[in-house]
Amino acid sequence: MTPTRKKRLMAVILILIGVGIASALILTAFKENILFYKSPTEILDGDFPKARNFRVGGMVKKGSINKSTTSLDVNFLVTDYANDIEIQYTGLLPDLFRDDQGMIAIGKLDKDGVFQAEEILAKHDEKYMPPEVADMLENKKDEQ
Amino acid sequence: MNKTVIKALIPLLIFLSLVILLYSGLGKDTRLLPSALIDKPIPEFNVPSLLTGKRIDNETLKGQMYLLNVWASWCPNCRIEHPIVTEFVRQNIIPVYGLNYKDEPADANAWLNQFGNPYKDILVDIDGLVGIDFGVYGAPETFLIDAQGIIRHKIVGELNPYNIQNEILPLIKKYK
């Protein structure tokens, strides 16, 4: 092999290694961050990721919001009008979080079957409903 | 065609598959909220009237074309919609019934006292069960129901002069 060829080969190998590592890292990041969306019914059927975060969505059940007066703890029920899941959250709630409104929570289910939310998203304006929630409610209705 | 040209077609092909993907995604849009109940009879119900306390069921309302307006005192957009419903009733085209959705009767009455009652009668649906049967997502929503009790149209969100003019009135003409 001539020196130039050798150099070129080295460059190619280095580039391949670099690109390989970057792709592996990005793929891992991608896989780690796929968030599944589940409805309360699916969760009660056991159809949800056990060890990692996922999203649960539905309507906040009327009258179920229970706010602590001594801390930022909140718990409430999310419903798809067939089943409910209890959600526990600590922190500031979004502006439009309230009874009978669509919302999405990100977090994990603990061993008592309570969803420990890390983040709560509510719809951003009156007319908006998260499409997943609308879709899910639509399906519920079709089943009836 | 030579090799270069064939290679040059690759971006175009990738782009076209993207367009197809996006187009198929569009069809799935759920925010249009199509009602599975359009052109079907209204679901069965038997609930008290907010005004008289008498029972109302799906048979009671048959024999006339009417609007069923889903509202609640907790719903800010119902307040926006209220003057438009009132104006529509004043024009005396068809009667408007209310479905008081997931509301406390006391709150609902207070609301009516404050803003006025445009409704011919009001169905009470405290737990939202009638709402579920109608496929209601939230308030306000309005259903156009013909004399045979068939749902002809549904408007999600508030009534406004625009959708009354372009959606409700033509359908009233059509099904009358």
Next chain:
Amino acid sequence: MLAEIGQFTLVIGMLFSLLLAVLPLYGYFTKNDNFMHTARPLAYMQFLFILVSFVILVTLFVIQDFSVQYVWQNSNSILPIRYRISATWGAHEGSMLLWLLIQTLWTGFVAFYSKSLSRGQIARILAVLGIISLGFAAFVYFMSNPFIRTIPAPIDGNDLNPLLQDIGLIIHPPILYMGYVGLSVPFAIAIAALIGGKIDETWIRWSRPWTNAAWGFLTFGIVLGSWWAYYELGWGGWWFWDPVENASFLPWLAATALIHVQAVSEKRNAFRGWTVLLAILGFSLSVLGTFLVRSGILTSVHAFASDPSRGKFVLSLLAIYAGGALFLYALRVNKLKSKIGFELSSKETLLLTNSIIFFSACFLVLWGTLFPIIAESMNYKISIGAPYFGSMFFLIMIPMAVFLPFGMMYKWRKDEMKRVVTLLLPLLLLSAVLTVITAWYFELYKIRSISYIFNSFPVNTGRIKAITGIFGSYWVLTSVLYYFKVYKGNLTRAVWGMQISHFGVAIFIFGVTMTEYTDFEIDSLMHPNETKIVKGYSVEFKGVEKKQIENYQANIGHFVVKKNDEFVAVMEPQKRVYVRSGNPMTEAAIDPGFTRDLYISLGEQINTQGGWAVRIYIKPYIRWMWGGGILMMLGGFWAATDRRYFRMAKKRKQENIDTYLAS
């Protein structure tokens, strides 16, 4: 009456777009001078009529004509006048009219500043821009007409979304659209050149200032968007990797790649095909962004009210523009081959690498944004968490920062790697020393965050990322400064522009790294006269007061912030309820600073003893991030004014006269 006039001028404007799309091209193909000469006047007329139409819409808002549906939906009688004006582009219909206005404005600019081009060239470029305007004019008129009346006229209007009642909204969309739409100019130039069948370096040279200017606007638009989200959404974030944000970031990445590759294709006449493809990609992504935001296909915090039929229309426009462009590219590809050689060890290679890095970033952001749609078609409901974008961005930006100084120092065609390495080695050492000092001073080695990538790994990548980021920043910074030492003498504006932008990159990286890895956040329940110590700041809560202001009711929190017993700031975050719509909104209080921002937002009342939920943030060096962005923008604008583009213009004029006389 006024609304009808607006409608009418819109139609006239659209007719001028139609003529502009047809006549000059017809003239070009039939070699008819008279038809070709119509291009400029048509471009001006098109702009004029759309401008009148837009001014009428603004007037309708100011005089509060609620019989116009769009005015009724987005404003009301108690809305302050400044927001009545900005409400014009606050919702879908008006913002599309603004888009169209800006499209015709750029077309007008091109018509005005193109004296150096031949008739055939300007006819083709303006015609392509006319085709684009025509599509958007039709979209405004048929799919989102803001002038439609409602009968009977309502007494009062709805409310403008409270989030949008803000100075940020008044300036953000116009600037961002200047960027989006500006990318249609390099696109049109590329297409016009493809139609003519010849792309040489003069074409590319002529397209460079336009690309730089559009890129500058886009950069500024994104900075404004980030700043707006930061203070207006009220939750302390500055970038959420939300589809709407990605929609503005995608064309930016493509345009950045385009700018770098244009340097090669102009100076060395290489990579012409790649230049054309990136020009097509840039504008296509602008349109794709519009599609994603307005079709309702993706969920987003600040999506416009959506409508699938509008989505179909924008998708068709995208299919016609990008599909047509790519088809034309395939037809003409044989003429784009470059025969100019260069060595592996050269500036060409490095700039190519740069464009590939930005292209990959663009692809990965697009992938993350569209993946939920792909999964949806297989009946999985998923979303991609922001950490994916975060880690991806880091992995892409690090090689970018590492290669940047090499790209700057390498010579065209062929260079000795040894020479450049010797040149840069001292800077490497200097950056390493500075990084160590910084890491020690800010205690970066103590960062605890475990990365999202390696949840299962005991590796503290937060620490590694922070230190790498700081190093990248110094590496770019020192090499920019060193560049001036090496290349003394008269630098052109283009070079100055480039270096201002690169300086901005260094500042930006520093700001992002410090903000992301050393920020501090606490959510807590606070009672009146309670004090919290946050990173050396003592924050005392004085209580909440109710007040009626303009068109909202406000709960105003009072906080007194001190550091080492010295007064720092009084901060008054608000929780508002808008009277007309009943919508609540969080308005954060921010005490900005050169080295840190204090940020307090008010949650809700927790108990009757006056206890409120409070979020307190310390955001170190967050201003540097936006400052870096603004420097990048300034660099883009400065480079666009380089004399070379205009000198060439004069020369070209002479050539035109010569060819004309010869023919």
